[in-house]
Amino acid sequence: MTRPEIVLFGDSITEQSFTLGGWGAALADTYSRKADVKVRGYGGYNTRWALFLLHQIFPLDSRKPPAAATIFFGANDAALLGRTSERQHVPLEEYKENLRKIVLHLKECSPTMLIVLITPPPVDEEGRDKFARSLYGEHARRLTERTNEAAGVYAKECLELAEEMGLRSINLWSKFQETEGWQKKLLRDGLHLTPEGNAAVHQEVVRVFKEAWLSAEEMPYDFPHHSVIDGKNPEKAFEQQCIKHI
Amino acid sequence: MTRPEIVLFGDSITEQSFTLGGWGAALADTYSRKADVKVRGYGGYNTRWALFLLHQIFPLDSRKPPAAATIFFGANDAALLGRTSERQHVPLEEYKENLRKIVLHLKECSPTMLIVLITPPPVDEEGRDKFARSLYGEHARRLTERTNEAAGVYAKECLELAEEMGLRSINLWSKFQETEGWQKKLLRDGLHLTPEGNAAVHQEVVRVFKEAWLSAEEMPYDFPHHSVIDGKNPEKAFEQQCIKHI
Numbered sequence: 448m449t450r451p452e453i454v455l456f457g458d459s460i461t462e463q464s465f466t467l468g469g470w471g472a473a474l475a476d477t478y479s480r481k482a483d484v485k486v487r488g489y490g491g492y493n494t495r496w497a498l499f500l501l502h503q504i505f506p507l508d509s510r511k512p513p514a515a516a517t518i519f520f521g522a523n524d525a526a527l528l529g530r531t532s533e534r535q536h537v538p539l540e541e542y543k544e545n546l547r548k549i550v551l552h553l554k555e556c557s558p559t560m561l562i563v564l565i566t567p568p569p570v571d572e573e574g575r576d577k578f579a580r581s582l583y584g585e586h587a588r589r590l591t592e593r594t595n596e597a598a599g600v601y602a603k604e605c606l607e608l609a610e611e612m613g614l615r616s617i618n619l620w621s622k623f624q625e626t627e628g629w630q631k632k633l634l635r636d637g638l639h640l641t642p643e644g645n646a647a648v649h650q651e652v653v654r655v656f657k658e659a660w661l662s663a664e665e666m667p668y669d670f671p672h673h674s675v676i677d678g679k680n681p682e683k684a685f686e687q688q689c690i691k692h693i
Numbered sequence: 694m695t696r697p698e699i700v701l702f703g704d705s706i707t708e709q710s711f712t713l714g715g716w717g718a719a720l721a722d723t724y725s726r727k728a729d730v731k732v733r734g735y736g737g738y739n740t741r742w743a744l745f746l747l748h749q750i751f752p753l754d755s756r757k758p759p760a761a762a763t764i765f766f767g768a769n770d771a772a773l774l775g776r777t778s779e780r781q782h783v784p785l786e787e788y789k790e791n792l793r794k795i796v797l798h799l800k801e802c803s804p805t806m807l808i809v810l811i812t813p814p815p816v817d818e819e820g821r822d823k824f825a826r827s828l829y830g831e832h833a834r835r836l837t838e839r840t841n842e843a844a845g846v847y848a849k850e851c852l853e854l855a856e857e858m859g860l861r862s863i864n865l866w867s868k869f870q871e872t873e874g875w876q877k878k879l880l881r882d883g884l885h886l887t888p889e890g891n892a893a894v895h896q897e898v899v900r901v902f903k904e905a906w907l908s909a910e911e912m913p914y915d916f917p918h919h920s921v922i923d924g925k926n927p928e929k930a931f932e933q934q935c936i937k938h939i
Contacts, residue, residue, distance in 0.1 A: 462725060462726065479732070480708065485729060488726075491922075503695075672737075673738055676780075
Protein backbone atom coordinates (compact mmCIF):
# COMPACT_ATOMS: atom_id res chain seq x y z
CA MET A 448 0.00 0.00 0.00
CA THR A 449 1.38 3.39 -0.86
CA ARG A 450 0.75 6.03 1.73
CA PRO A 451 -1.11 9.23 0.97
CA GLU A 452 0.99 12.37 1.07
CA ILE A 453 0.40 15.54 3.05
CA VAL A 454 2.28 18.60 1.76
CA LEU A 455 3.00 21.55 4.03
CA PHE A 456 3.39 24.59 1.77
CA GLY A 457 4.33 27.89 3.34
CA ASP A 458 7.02 30.26 4.57
CA SER A 459 9.59 29.99 7.36
CA ILE A 460 7.02 28.82 9.89
CA THR A 461 6.55 25.79 7.66
CA GLU A 462 10.23 25.47 6.76
CA GLN A 463 11.16 25.35 10.44
CA SER A 464 8.43 22.87 11.29
CA PHE A 465 10.92 20.01 11.60
CA THR A 466 13.14 21.68 14.16
CA LEU A 467 13.00 20.26 17.70
CA GLY A 468 9.35 20.20 18.79
CA GLY A 469 8.18 21.43 15.38
CA TRP A 470 4.58 21.00 14.21
CA GLY A 471 5.57 19.32 10.94
CA ALA A 472 7.59 16.60 12.66
CA ALA A 473 4.77 16.10 15.18
CA LEU A 474 2.33 15.74 12.28
CA ALA A 475 4.59 13.14 10.65
CA ASP A 476 4.52 11.27 13.95
CA THR A 477 0.74 11.49 14.24
CA TYR A 478 0.40 9.97 10.78
CA SER A 479 3.20 7.47 11.36
CA ARG A 480 2.84 4.46 9.01
CA LYS A 481 -0.30 6.06 7.56
CA ALA A 482 0.69 9.13 5.57
CA ASP A 483 3.89 10.86 4.52
CA VAL A 484 4.42 14.48 5.46
CA LYS A 485 6.40 16.49 2.91
CA VAL A 486 7.69 19.92 3.91
CA ARG A 487 7.68 22.63 1.29
CA GLY A 488 8.40 25.67 3.43
CA TYR A 489 10.35 28.65 2.11
CA GLY A 490 11.63 31.15 4.65
CA GLY A 491 10.96 34.77 3.71
CA TYR A 492 8.62 33.88 0.86
CA ASN A 493 5.37 35.71 0.25
CA THR A 494 2.48 34.47 -1.90
CA ARG A 495 3.81 36.34 -4.95
CA TRP A 496 7.06 34.36 -4.90
CA ALA A 497 5.25 31.16 -3.95
CA LEU A 498 3.47 31.24 -7.32
CA PHE A 499 6.79 30.55 -9.04
CA LEU A 500 7.06 27.23 -7.22
CA LEU A 501 3.60 25.82 -7.87
CA HIS A 502 4.26 23.82 -11.02
CA GLN A 503 7.38 22.32 -9.51
CA ILE A 504 5.92 21.38 -6.17
CA PHE A 505 2.49 20.40 -7.44
CA PRO A 506 3.00 19.18 -11.03
CA LEU A 507 -0.26 18.82 -12.90
CA ASP A 508 0.76 15.52 -14.48
CA SER A 509 1.53 13.80 -11.19
CA ARG A 510 0.30 10.21 -11.07
CA LYS A 511 -0.12 10.46 -7.33
CA PRO A 512 -0.96 13.98 -6.22
CA PRO A 513 -0.99 14.78 -2.49
CA ALA A 514 -4.07 13.81 -0.50
CA ALA A 515 -3.88 16.99 1.54
CA ALA A 516 -2.03 20.28 1.74
CA THR A 517 -1.71 23.14 4.18
CA ILE A 518 -1.21 26.60 2.69
CA PHE A 519 0.38 28.82 5.27
CA PHE A 520 1.44 32.23 3.93
CA GLY A 521 0.85 35.81 4.93
CA ALA A 522 3.41 36.63 7.61
CA ASN A 523 5.72 38.07 4.94
CA ASP A 524 3.01 39.50 2.70
CA ALA A 525 1.89 41.54 5.73
CA ALA A 526 5.34 43.12 6.23
CA LEU A 527 4.78 46.88 6.10
CA LEU A 528 5.74 49.27 3.33
CA GLY A 529 8.39 51.78 4.25
CA ARG A 530 9.95 49.53 6.88
CA THR A 531 12.84 47.05 6.92
CA SER A 532 11.06 44.14 5.25
CA GLU A 533 9.09 46.06 2.63
CA ARG A 534 10.72 43.96 -0.10
CA GLN A 535 8.50 41.11 1.08
CA HIS A 536 5.29 43.13 1.24
CA VAL A 537 2.38 42.11 -0.97
CA PRO A 538 -0.75 44.31 -1.12
CA LEU A 539 -3.78 42.86 0.61
CA GLU A 540 -5.87 42.32 -2.50
CA GLU A 541 -2.99 40.67 -4.32
CA TYR A 542 -2.38 38.41 -1.30
CA LYS A 543 -5.93 37.13 -1.57
CA GLU A 544 -5.70 36.65 -5.34
CA ASN A 545 -2.39 34.84 -5.02
CA LEU A 546 -3.86 32.50 -2.44
CA ARG A 547 -6.77 31.91 -4.80
CA LYS A 548 -4.35 31.05 -7.62
CA ILE A 549 -2.54 28.61 -5.35
CA VAL A 550 -5.80 26.91 -4.36
CA LEU A 551 -7.04 26.73 -7.96
CA HIS A 552 -3.76 25.17 -9.03
CA LEU A 553 -3.97 22.57 -6.28
CA LYS A 554 -7.56 21.78 -7.22
CA GLU A 555 -6.46 21.36 -10.83
CA CYS A 556 -3.72 19.07 -9.57
CA SER A 557 -6.30 16.99 -7.73
CA PRO A 558 -9.97 17.90 -7.30
CA THR A 559 -10.16 15.76 -4.17
CA MET A 560 -7.17 17.27 -2.38
CA LEU A 561 -7.97 18.39 1.17
CA ILE A 562 -6.78 22.00 1.23
CA VAL A 563 -6.43 23.82 4.54
CA LEU A 564 -5.63 27.53 4.65
CA ILE A 565 -3.73 28.74 7.72
CA THR A 566 -3.68 32.43 8.60
CA PRO A 567 -0.46 34.13 9.68
CA PRO A 568 0.06 34.03 13.46
CA PRO A 569 -0.25 37.23 15.48
CA VAL A 570 2.81 39.45 15.82
CA ASP A 571 4.34 40.44 19.14
CA GLU A 572 5.80 43.81 18.25
CA GLU A 573 7.90 44.00 21.38
CA GLY A 574 9.41 40.63 20.48
CA ARG A 575 10.16 41.79 16.92
CA ASP A 576 11.76 44.94 18.25
CA LYS A 577 13.97 42.98 20.61
CA PHE A 578 14.90 40.61 17.79
CA ALA A 579 15.82 43.54 15.49
CA ARG A 580 17.99 45.04 18.22
CA SER A 581 19.76 41.72 18.72
CA LEU A 582 20.65 41.82 15.01
CA TYR A 583 21.28 45.51 14.37
CA GLY A 584 21.83 46.99 17.82
CA GLU A 585 21.18 50.71 17.94
CA HIS A 586 20.75 50.81 14.17
CA ALA A 587 17.50 48.89 14.44
CA ARG A 588 14.55 50.88 13.15
CA ARG A 589 12.26 52.33 15.75
CA LEU A 590 9.23 50.95 14.01
CA THR A 591 8.91 47.18 13.70
CA GLU A 592 8.60 45.77 10.20
CA ARG A 593 5.43 43.90 11.10
CA THR A 594 2.48 44.80 13.31
CA ASN A 595 -0.14 42.62 14.88
CA GLU A 596 -2.84 44.77 13.36
CA ALA A 597 -1.55 44.23 9.81
CA ALA A 598 -1.19 40.48 10.40
CA GLY A 599 -4.82 40.48 11.56
CA VAL A 600 -6.00 42.19 8.39
CA TYR A 601 -4.23 39.59 6.25
CA ALA A 602 -5.55 36.80 8.44
CA LYS A 603 -9.11 38.07 7.88
CA GLU A 604 -8.57 38.10 4.11
CA CYS A 605 -7.26 34.53 4.23
CA LEU A 606 -10.35 33.39 6.15
CA GLU A 607 -12.65 35.20 3.73
CA LEU A 608 -11.08 33.40 0.82
CA ALA A 609 -11.47 30.04 2.55
CA GLU A 610 -15.13 30.88 3.11
CA GLU A 611 -15.62 31.94 -0.52
CA MET A 612 -13.97 28.81 -1.86
CA GLY A 613 -15.53 26.42 0.62
CA LEU A 614 -12.22 25.45 2.19
CA ARG A 615 -11.31 24.60 5.74
CA SER A 616 -9.12 27.08 7.52
CA ILE A 617 -7.26 27.69 10.75
CA ASN A 618 -7.51 31.13 12.30
CA LEU A 619 -4.14 31.08 13.98
CA TRP A 620 -4.13 34.81 14.48
CA SER A 621 -7.16 34.58 16.78
CA LYS A 622 -6.43 31.16 18.23
CA PHE A 623 -3.00 32.18 19.53
CA GLN A 624 -4.35 35.33 21.13
CA GLU A 625 -6.76 33.28 23.23
CA THR A 626 -3.75 32.08 25.23
CA GLU A 627 -2.73 34.29 28.17
CA GLY A 628 0.80 35.54 27.51
CA TRP A 629 0.80 34.30 23.89
CA GLN A 630 3.43 36.91 23.03
CA LYS A 631 6.24 35.06 24.76
CA LYS A 632 4.62 31.71 25.35
CA LEU A 633 3.83 30.88 21.73
CA LEU A 634 6.30 33.11 19.85
CA ARG A 635 10.06 33.14 20.27
CA ASP A 636 10.99 36.31 18.38
CA GLY A 637 7.60 37.92 18.02
CA LEU A 638 6.82 35.91 14.87
CA HIS A 639 8.27 32.39 14.85
CA LEU A 640 7.01 29.62 17.10
CA THR A 641 8.17 28.29 20.43
CA PRO A 642 7.68 24.55 21.08
CA GLU A 643 4.35 25.49 22.72
CA GLY A 644 3.38 27.50 19.64
CA ASN A 645 4.34 24.54 17.47
CA ALA A 646 2.23 22.23 19.62
CA ALA A 647 -0.74 24.56 19.19
CA VAL A 648 -0.38 24.54 15.38
CA HIS A 649 0.00 20.76 15.38
CA GLN A 650 -3.15 20.39 17.43
CA GLU A 651 -5.15 22.66 15.12
CA VAL A 652 -3.98 20.92 11.96
CA VAL A 653 -4.78 17.48 13.40
CA ARG A 654 -8.21 18.72 14.46
CA VAL A 655 -9.08 20.16 11.07
CA PHE A 656 -7.75 17.12 9.17
CA LYS A 657 -9.82 14.89 11.45
CA GLU A 658 -12.96 16.99 10.98
CA ALA A 659 -12.48 16.53 7.25
CA TRP A 660 -11.78 12.88 6.37
CA LEU A 661 -8.10 12.56 7.20
CA SER A 662 -8.26 11.08 10.68
CA ALA A 663 -5.09 9.19 11.59
CA GLU A 664 -6.99 6.90 13.96
CA GLU A 665 -9.27 5.74 11.17
CA MET A 666 -6.54 5.21 8.59
CA PRO A 667 -5.03 1.77 8.09
CA TYR A 668 -1.40 0.95 8.75
CA ASP A 669 0.58 0.62 5.53
CA PHE A 670 1.63 -2.95 6.43
CA PRO A 671 0.57 -5.52 9.05
CA HIS A 672 1.22 -4.65 12.67
CA HIS A 673 3.94 -6.97 13.94
CA SER A 674 1.59 -8.48 16.51
CA VAL A 675 -0.59 -10.06 13.80
CA ILE A 676 2.36 -11.75 12.10
CA ASP A 677 2.53 -15.45 12.86
CA GLY A 678 6.14 -16.33 13.63
CA LYS A 679 5.83 -19.70 11.87
CA ASN A 680 3.72 -18.53 8.91
CA PRO A 681 4.58 -14.89 8.34
CA GLU A 682 3.44 -15.01 4.70
CA LYS A 683 -0.18 -15.29 5.82
CA ALA A 684 -0.30 -11.75 7.22
CA PHE A 685 1.29 -10.37 4.09
CA GLU A 686 -0.71 -12.37 1.57
CA GLN A 687 -3.82 -10.58 2.70
CA GLN A 688 -2.29 -7.42 1.36
CA CYS A 689 -1.01 -9.19 -1.78
CA ILE A 690 2.59 -8.55 -0.85
CA LYS A 691 5.14 -10.61 -2.74
CA HIS A 692 8.09 -12.03 -0.85
CA ILE A 693 11.47 -11.37 -2.40
CA MET B 694 14.37 21.06 -8.87
CA THR B 695 13.10 17.89 -7.29
CA ARG B 696 14.79 16.96 -4.09
CA PRO B 697 16.60 13.67 -3.63
CA GLU B 698 14.97 11.29 -1.20
CA ILE B 699 16.48 9.58 1.83
CA VAL B 700 14.59 6.50 3.04
CA LEU B 701 14.95 5.27 6.61
CA PHE B 702 14.15 1.56 6.58
CA GLY B 703 14.08 -0.30 9.85
CA ASP B 704 12.22 -1.40 12.95
CA SER B 705 10.69 0.53 15.84
CA ILE B 706 13.83 2.62 16.37
CA THR B 707 13.24 3.95 12.87
CA GLU B 708 9.44 4.11 13.21
CA GLN B 709 9.79 6.23 16.35
CA SER B 710 12.39 8.51 14.79
CA PHE B 711 9.85 11.33 14.36
CA THR B 712 8.79 11.49 17.99
CA LEU B 713 9.96 14.53 19.96
CA GLY B 714 13.73 14.80 19.58
CA GLY B 715 13.82 11.87 17.15
CA TRP B 716 16.77 11.24 14.83
CA GLY B 717 14.60 11.06 11.70
CA ALA B 718 13.01 14.45 12.30
CA ALA B 719 16.44 15.92 13.08
CA LEU B 720 17.75 14.47 9.81
CA ALA B 721 14.83 16.03 7.91
CA ASP B 722 15.79 19.34 9.49
CA THR B 723 19.48 18.92 8.60
CA TYR B 724 18.49 18.35 4.97
CA SER B 725 15.80 21.04 5.03
CA ARG B 726 15.08 22.30 1.48
CA LYS B 727 17.72 19.89 0.17
CA ALA B 728 16.43 16.35 0.53
CA ASP B 729 13.24 14.66 1.68
CA VAL B 730 13.40 12.13 4.48
CA LYS B 731 10.89 9.30 4.20
CA VAL B 732 10.34 7.05 7.22
CA ARG B 733 9.75 3.39 6.59
CA GLY B 734 10.08 2.01 10.10
CA TYR B 735 8.11 -1.01 11.29
CA GLY B 736 8.00 -1.66 15.00
CA GLY B 737 8.65 -5.27 15.96
CA TYR B 738 9.83 -6.26 12.47
CA ASN B 739 12.85 -8.42 11.89
CA THR B 740 14.74 -8.81 8.61
CA ARG B 741 12.65 -11.85 7.64
CA TRP B 742 9.45 -9.84 7.71
CA ALA B 743 11.14 -6.82 6.15
CA LEU B 744 11.70 -8.84 2.98
CA PHE B 745 7.95 -8.82 2.36
CA LEU B 746 7.98 -5.04 2.12
CA LEU B 747 10.87 -4.53 -0.27
CA HIS B 748 9.02 -4.43 -3.57
CA GLN B 749 6.44 -2.07 -2.14
CA ILE B 750 8.83 0.35 -0.50
CA PHE B 751 11.53 0.17 -3.15
CA PRO B 752 9.74 -0.65 -6.43
CA LEU B 753 12.15 -1.65 -9.17
CA ASP B 754 10.34 0.41 -11.80
CA SER B 755 10.54 3.68 -9.87
CA ARG B 756 11.37 6.65 -12.06
CA LYS B 757 13.05 8.36 -9.14
CA PRO B 758 14.55 5.90 -6.70
CA PRO B 759 15.89 7.18 -3.36
CA ALA B 760 19.33 8.74 -3.33
CA ALA B 761 20.14 7.15 0.00
CA ALA B 762 18.80 4.66 2.50
CA THR B 763 19.59 3.55 6.01
CA ILE B 764 18.96 -0.11 6.84
CA PHE B 765 18.54 -0.47 10.56
CA PHE B 766 17.42 -3.96 11.64
CA GLY B 767 18.66 -6.50 14.12
CA ALA B 768 17.21 -5.53 17.50
CA ASN B 769 14.30 -7.94 16.93
CA ASP B 770 16.25 -10.58 15.02
CA ALA B 771 18.49 -10.82 18.10
CA ALA B 772 15.57 -11.56 20.46
CA LEU B 773 16.42 -14.84 22.17
CA LEU B 774 14.84 -18.23 21.56
CA GLY B 775 12.88 -19.61 24.48
CA ARG B 776 12.08 -16.17 25.87
CA THR B 777 9.15 -13.75 25.55
CA SER B 778 9.99 -12.35 22.13
CA GLU B 779 11.15 -15.55 20.44
CA ARG B 780 8.51 -15.05 17.72
CA GLN B 781 10.71 -12.25 16.42
CA HIS B 782 13.97 -14.20 16.55
CA VAL B 783 15.87 -14.78 13.32
CA PRO B 784 18.98 -17.02 13.33
CA LEU B 785 22.25 -15.18 12.91
CA GLU B 786 23.13 -16.59 9.49
CA GLU B 787 19.67 -15.86 8.16
CA TYR B 788 19.87 -12.30 9.53
CA LYS B 789 22.98 -11.71 7.48
CA GLU B 790 21.48 -13.27 4.34
CA ASN B 791 18.31 -11.25 4.74
CA LEU B 792 20.31 -8.05 5.05
CA ARG B 793 22.20 -9.09 1.92
CA LYS B 794 18.91 -9.59 0.05
CA ILE B 795 17.73 -6.16 1.15
CA VAL B 796 20.95 -4.53 -0.05
CA LEU B 797 20.90 -6.39 -3.37
CA HIS B 798 17.33 -5.31 -3.95
CA LEU B 799 18.19 -1.68 -3.23
CA LYS B 800 21.15 -1.87 -5.57
CA GLU B 801 18.91 -3.30 -8.27
CA CYS B 802 16.52 -0.44 -7.56
CA SER B 803 19.36 2.03 -8.07
CA PRO B 804 23.02 1.14 -8.47
CA THR B 805 24.02 4.57 -7.20
CA MET B 806 21.96 4.53 -4.00
CA LEU B 807 24.00 5.36 -0.90
CA ILE B 808 23.26 2.46 1.43
CA VAL B 809 24.19 2.70 5.10
CA LEU B 810 23.84 -0.29 7.40
CA ILE B 811 23.20 0.48 11.06
CA THR B 812 23.79 -2.17 13.72
CA PRO B 813 21.31 -2.72 16.53
CA PRO B 814 22.05 -0.59 19.61
CA PRO B 815 23.32 -2.26 22.77
CA VAL B 816 20.77 -3.65 25.22
CA ASP B 817 20.52 -2.59 28.85
CA GLU B 818 19.19 -5.78 30.41
CA GLU B 819 18.28 -4.07 33.65
CA GLY B 820 16.24 -1.54 31.67
CA ARG B 821 14.48 -4.33 29.74
CA ASP B 822 13.72 -6.14 32.97
CA LYS B 823 12.23 -3.01 34.51
CA PHE B 824 10.19 -2.42 31.37
CA ALA B 825 8.86 -5.99 31.40
CA ARG B 826 7.88 -5.62 35.05
CA SER B 827 6.07 -2.37 34.27
CA LEU B 828 4.02 -4.31 31.70
CA TYR B 829 3.56 -7.71 33.34
CA GLY B 830 4.33 -7.09 37.02
CA GLU B 831 5.32 -10.23 38.85
CA HIS B 832 4.48 -12.35 35.82
CA ALA B 833 7.44 -10.91 33.94
CA ARG B 834 9.96 -13.57 33.01
CA ARG B 835 13.11 -13.64 35.05
CA LEU B 836 15.25 -13.70 31.97
CA THR B 837 15.09 -10.70 29.64
CA GLU B 838 14.08 -11.38 26.05
CA ARG B 839 17.16 -9.66 24.73
CA THR B 840 20.76 -9.53 25.95
CA ASN B 841 23.53 -7.13 25.17
CA GLU B 842 25.78 -10.01 24.22
CA ALA B 843 23.34 -11.28 21.58
CA ALA B 844 22.84 -7.77 20.18
CA GLY B 845 26.61 -7.51 19.89
CA VAL B 846 26.85 -10.75 17.91
CA TYR B 847 24.22 -9.51 15.44
CA ALA B 848 25.93 -6.12 15.26
CA LYS B 849 29.19 -7.84 14.32
CA GLU B 850 27.45 -9.79 11.56
CA CYS B 851 25.92 -6.60 10.20
CA LEU B 852 29.33 -4.91 10.09
CA GLU B 853 30.87 -7.93 8.39
CA LEU B 854 28.26 -7.81 5.68
CA ALA B 855 28.86 -4.09 5.14
CA GLU B 856 32.57 -4.86 4.80
CA GLU B 857 31.93 -7.71 2.36
CA MET B 858 29.62 -5.62 0.21
CA GLY B 859 31.69 -2.43 0.37
CA LEU B 860 29.01 -0.48 2.20
CA ARG B 861 29.24 2.21 4.83
CA SER B 862 28.03 1.26 8.26
CA ILE B 863 27.41 2.61 11.72
CA ASN B 864 28.48 0.49 14.65
CA LEU B 865 25.87 1.76 17.06
CA TRP B 866 26.40 -1.14 19.43
CA SER B 867 29.98 -0.02 20.11
CA LYS B 868 29.43 3.71 19.68
CA PHE B 869 26.75 3.87 22.37
CA GLN B 870 28.86 1.92 24.84
CA GLU B 871 31.61 4.52 24.62
CA THR B 872 29.33 6.89 26.54
CA GLU B 873 29.55 6.68 30.34
CA GLY B 874 26.14 5.62 31.65
CA TRP B 875 24.84 4.76 28.15
CA GLN B 876 22.33 2.33 29.74
CA LYS B 877 20.08 5.09 31.04
CA LYS B 878 21.47 8.08 29.20
CA LEU B 879 20.94 6.80 25.68
CA LEU B 880 18.22 4.17 26.19
CA ARG B 881 14.83 4.73 27.77
CA ASP B 882 13.64 1.14 28.28
CA GLY B 883 16.86 -0.73 27.73
CA LEU B 884 16.35 -0.77 23.94
CA HIS B 885 14.64 2.34 22.54
CA LEU B 886 16.29 5.72 22.42
CA THR B 887 16.18 8.73 24.71
CA PRO B 888 16.49 12.17 23.09
CA GLU B 889 20.26 11.92 23.78
CA GLY B 890 20.33 8.51 22.11
CA ASN B 891 18.43 9.96 19.15
CA ALA B 892 20.89 12.83 18.93
CA ALA B 893 23.76 10.34 18.84
CA VAL B 894 22.17 8.39 15.98
CA HIS B 895 21.44 11.62 14.11
CA GLN B 896 25.05 12.72 14.48
CA GLU B 897 26.38 9.39 13.20
CA VAL B 898 24.07 9.30 10.19
CA VAL B 899 24.96 12.88 9.24
CA ARG B 900 28.67 12.07 9.60
CA VAL B 901 28.49 8.97 7.40
CA PHE B 902 26.32 10.68 4.76
CA LYS B 903 28.80 13.54 4.69
CA GLU B 904 31.79 11.23 4.39
CA ALA B 905 30.07 9.71 1.39
CA TRP B 906 28.75 12.38 -0.99
CA LEU B 907 25.56 13.46 0.70
CA SER B 908 26.70 16.53 2.60
CA ALA B 909 23.84 18.90 3.37
CA GLU B 910 26.18 21.91 3.40
CA GLU B 911 27.28 21.20 -0.14
CA MET B 912 23.83 20.55 -1.56
CA PRO B 913 21.91 23.35 -3.26
CA TYR B 914 18.63 24.74 -1.97
CA ASP B 915 15.68 23.53 -4.02
CA PHE B 916 14.66 27.11 -4.85
CA PRO B 917 16.26 30.56 -4.50
CA HIS B 918 16.91 31.79 -0.98
CA HIS B 919 14.56 34.70 -0.33
CA SER B 920 17.47 37.12 0.13
CA VAL B 921 18.46 36.81 -3.54
CA ILE B 922 14.97 37.61 -4.79
CA ASP B 923 14.69 41.15 -6.08
CA GLY B 924 11.47 42.68 -4.74
CA LYS B 925 10.86 44.55 -7.99
CA ASN B 926 11.97 41.80 -10.39
CA PRO B 927 11.33 38.51 -8.66
CA GLU B 928 11.20 36.59 -11.92
CA LYS B 929 14.94 37.07 -12.41
CA ALA B 930 15.86 34.80 -9.50
CA PHE B 931 13.47 32.13 -10.69
CA GLU B 932 14.33 32.32 -14.39
CA GLN B 933 17.81 31.11 -13.60
CA GLN B 934 16.23 27.87 -12.48
CA CYS B 935 13.84 27.85 -15.46
CA ILE B 936 10.83 28.11 -13.20
CA LYS B 937 7.62 29.09 -14.92
CA HIS B 938 5.32 31.56 -13.21
CA ILE B 939 1.71 30.50 -12.94
